[in-house]
Amino acid sequence: MAKERYALLPVRGILMDPADITLELLNRDWALVSPEPDAIDALVQSPDGFGGNVAMIRDRMKPDAMLMVKCFMEEIDYSGWQRASLKAEQIISALNVMALYKPMYELVTGAGRGGVRSLPVPLWVNRVPEHPELPIVFDRERFWMSGHAQPLSWPNTMMMKPFGKRTMADVDAAILGAPTICANLLNGQASGGVESCAHALMLAFNSTTLGQFVSQAVGTLDILFGENDSARWASMETYVSTLCRPAPADLVRNLFKVRHKFTHRHQEPKSPEIHLTTLAVVAASIIHWNDMLKAYGDRAAALDVLEAIGRLERASRTGSQSITDAKNSLLEMSPLPQWVQDWLQPYGSLPD
Structure with a gap:
């Protein structure tokens, strides 16, 4: 018994x-x-x-x-x-x-x-x-x-x-x-992959090198969005940049490059603090993605909105105020915790 x-x-x-x-x-x-x-x-x-x-x-x-x-x-x-x-x-x-x-x-x-x-x-x-x-x-x-x-x-x-x-x-x-x-x-x-993402992130803390943590932590975002195909992975950088505002887009872009270098070439990152930037990016993504799930009802709708923001971002380069207003209305998100804001803003050169 x-x-x-x-x-x-x-x-x-x-x-x-x-x-x-x-x-x-x-x-x-x-x-x-x-x-x-x-x-x-x-x-x-x-x-x-x-x-x-x-x-x-x-x-x-x-x-x-x-x-x-x-x-x-x-x-x-x-x-x-x-x-x-x-x-x-x-x-x-x-x-x-x-x-x-x-x-x-x-x-x-x-x-x-x-x-x-x-x-x-x-x-x-x-x-x-x-x-x-x-x-x-x-x-x-x-x-x-x-x-x-x-x-x-x-x-x-x-x-x-x-x-x-x-x-x-x-x-x-x-x-x-x-x-x-x-x-x-x-x-x-x-729901929405948050539970599996949180589990994967917790396991990532057992990483023994910076590159391993960056690779595993950024990989949890694929779980968060509930996707696992090349088309969605190519869009993930845009998704994450949107969710991490006001972080510079170059910061997120560099982070994905670091993950790619470690995953495909086993090159360790140079920045001694990149794991803290990575954690801030993942935290911002989880927090704002959860906001979007509550606002739009389900994962598919939230993903569609993220993609719409990306298209409006590209269209706003024309200088149209109407497009900018439409984009900003979709970008209303809750304030991020102070520690996340701190590590989303690079001090000196971008982490690599």
């Missing part, structure tokens, strides 16, 4: 307070908890070996938190664990979209027009250890050193510590204040 059990998966992107771990969390379908073994031990009556295994995951994967998912399974039931894993990915995908609208942490980095730029803190299920010990340096006589190499500068635990740990009450409050699409994702009711 299947019994009530709980699956734990390592998560990056949110710090949870160890004091928030109580037996009450076991009444929830899911919860984010601190990865501290001594705190997690409080969830079981006989913790022998439990904290040690959590410590092993914590030390190897360096998670910021653990996602606990309630599930029902037999003593040995691989399919049950697989279902729990898929449910965990669905939950984190939903929370990650919520973070695209308003991150749980407001971090600041780099130089921008106002002297600073906001840095997004994405959430994802951590599947591979970051900071591989590369390069390893040795000669004929001895081993000399190894150094950490991690080209994707997502915010790490040390960067988030000044902002304090979160509780499940904080997460629940953020969900209540989030757009409807986030609740739909949590309930598995999202």
Whole structure:
């Protein structure tokens, strides 16, 4: 007989307070908890070996938190664990979209027009250890050193510590204040390819190189629009440029070129911050595409409107005010979060 059990998966992107771990969390379908073994031990009556295994995951994967998912399974039931894993990915995908609208942490980095730029803190299920010990340096006589190499500068635990740990009450409050699409994702009711796109984007955060992330993240937009043929792919750059306004069209064009170079020639991008620009482009596309789905009813109609905007864009070169007015009436979109606006505007040269 299947019994009530709980699956734990390592998560990056949110710090949870160890004091928030109580037996009450076991009444929830899911919860984010601190990865501290001594705190997690409080969830079981006989913790022998439990904290040690959590410590092993914590030390190897360096998670910021653990996602606990309630599930029902037999003593040995691989399919049950697989279902729990898929449910965990669905939950984190939903929370990650919520973070695209308003991150749980407001971090600041780099130089921008106002002297600073906001840095997004994405959430994802951590599947591979970051900071591989590369390069390893040795000669004929001895081993000399190894150094950490991690080209994707997502915010790490040390960067988030000044902002304090979160509780499940904080997460629940953020969900209540989030757009409807986030609740739909949590309930598995999202449409228009948003759910599959969010899942694919969450998996992309396990990328180990800049080029790999750009390729996977831009590829999620094909899922978002629900298309997979050469004609639509050729139009996607125009779709994305429209949804990312007021980002320069050249920024989106360069991003698609970077993806093409990595996918077809395995050339890594040169810009050390291109993953942040990529995430902003994907976030703007998801947010504004969701607006269009609500405004026009379904995916086919929204795609037709995007194509109409592209045609009006070309026609507006004649200088006709009527065409410009028609285009602008279709371009009314909700304001983007500040961090998205920050990374849609290049500072210096365009990322490549």
